[in-house]
Amino acid sequence: MEQIVNYVKPELLIVAMVLYFAGVGLKKAEAVKDKYIPLINGAIGIVLCTIWVFATCLCGTLQDIAMAAFTAITQGILVAGLSTYVNQVIKQATKEE
Template sequence: MDFQEYIKPELLILIPVLVAIGYGLKKAEWLQDKHIPVCLGVIGIVLSLLWVLVGSIPFETTNAILEAVFTAIVQGVLVAAAAVYANQLLKQEKKTE
């Protein structure tokens, strides 16, 4: 299965954005490496929520609001996971064993 089946095409741009943010967080002395994936998850959710809010979903009912929040959470987690995976692929590619 291809991850692109699950991530909305408009949000694929968030993967390299989150990879770049992850590199920036890696250089931050105040943040431990183990917290970077969680931070990327939160950032991914927030950016996905912004995408959903400016999207074409009318927020007239409670169901529409819940659907928007659910979509933002799922898409944010998926793009963050893809960004962490991409980072690990790049990291493993550099290793010589």
């Protein structure tokens, strides 16, 4: 986990927790099949990170815009992966053997 956290911008760690709770909510609501929850979390993560990245960058050139888009997508995927990791750690820790 420490490896993943090293790549996530500290300001975006809260997004991982938001995605964790969104996933728990989707599972309890039974609104979608479980296999789609990580994909939905990934999409939500990318959208939220895109909003943050573009709100905090000075995108003056095409290169700046491309870098901001790349950062938003990679950060969104990382926080979605982190939320899934947290979910699995909690599941395994509470699992009786």
